[in-house]
Amino acid sequence: AQTVTQSQPEMSVQEAETVTLSCTYDTSESDYYLFWYKQPPSRQMILVIRQEAYKQQNATENRFSVNFQKAAKSFSLKISDSQLGDAAMYFCAYRSAYLNFGNEKLTFGTGTRLTIIP
Amino acid sequence: EAQVTQNPRYLITVTGKKLTVTCSQNMNHEYMSWYRQDPGLGLRQIYYSMNVEVTDKGDVPEGYKVSRKEKRNFPLILESPSPNQTSLYFCASSSPRIDETQYFGPGTRLLVL
Numbered sequence: 001a002q003t004v005t006q007s008q009p010e011m012s013v014q015e016a017e018t019v020t021l022s023c024t025y026d027t028s029e030s031d032y033y034l035f036w037y038k039q040p041p042s043r044q045m046i047l048v049i050r051q052e053a054y055k056q057q058n059a060t061e062n063r064f065s066v067n068f069q070k071a072a073k074s075f076s077l078k079i080s081d082s083q084l085g086d087a088a089m090y091f092c093a094y095r096s097a098y099l100n101f102g103n104e105k106l107t108f109g110t111g112t113r114l115t116i117i118p
Numbered sequence: 119e120a121q122v123t124q125n126p127r128y129l130i131t132v133t134g135k136k137l138t139v140t141c142s143q144n145m146n147h148e149y150m151s152w153y154r155q156d157p158g159l160g161l162r163q164i165y166y167s168m169n170v171e172v173t174d175k176g177d178v179p180e181g182y183k184v185s186r187k188e189k190r191n192f193p194l195i196l197e198s199p200s201p202n203q204t205s206l207y208f209c210a211s212s213s214p215r216i217d218e219t220q221y222f223g224p225g226t227r228l229l230v231l
Binding site: 004033035037042043044045047050052091093095099102103104105106108109110111 | 149151153158161162166174176206210212214218219220221222224225
C-alpha cells in the first residue's frame with residue numbers, strides 16, 4: 001500500500017517570501033499522479049498543482065511550483081511571493097495510474113498548516 | 119457552474135439516529151467517492167463508486183453505507199451513528215477518461231453526541 005508523509009505539521013513564512021513544504025511517499029508503482037491540495041479556513045479542498053510521474057519536468061502554476069524527485073520519492077511544494085491568502089492547510093496526495101478495481105483513491109498525507117506573517 | 123454539492127454542511131445528532139449526507143455533482147462524472155478528515159490523519163476513503171449501481175469499500179467503511187442509483191448522486195448513510203464518526207466528510211468526483219483530478223464538495227461537519 002502507498003503511504004504519503006508530510007513531516008512538517010506547521011510552517012510559517014513572512015509575507016512576500018518563499019516557502020517550501022515537504023512531502024515524501026512510498027510506492028512500488030512506476031506510474032502515478034501527485035497532487036497538492038490547499039484547505040483554507042472555509043475547509044474547501046482546492047487543487048493547487050499536480051504532477052504526472054512519467055513527466056520529468058516539474059509542474060508550475062503561477063507562484064506555485066514543485067520539485068519532483070522520482071528516485072527519492074519526494075514531491076515538495078514551493079510557494080513564491082507568499083500572500084496572506086496562502087494561509088491554509090496543505091495536503092500532499094498520491095493516486096495510482098493503475099485503476100485498482102476502478103478505484104481512483106487519493107492517499108493523503110497528514111497536512112502542513114502554513115501561516116503567513118504580515 | 120461545475121460543482122459538487124453536499125448537504126447538510128453542518129449536522130449535530132445523537133448516537134443511533136440514522137442520517138444521510140447527500141452528494142450531487144453536475145459534471146457527468148462516472149467516479150464518486152467519500153472521504154473523512156480527522157486531525158492528524160489526513161483524509162481517508164470511506165466508499166467509492168465507479169458508476170451507477172457499482173460501489174465498493176474504501177479504507178474505513180465500517181458504520182457507513184452508500185448507494186448510486188443515479189449518476190449525479192452518491193449519498194452517504196450512517197445507519198446508527200456513533201461518536202467516533204464525528205468528523206469532516208468530503209464527497210469527490212472525477213471522470214477517469216478525461217482528467218485525473220478529483221473535484222471536492224465543500225464538506226459536511228458532523229458531530230455525534
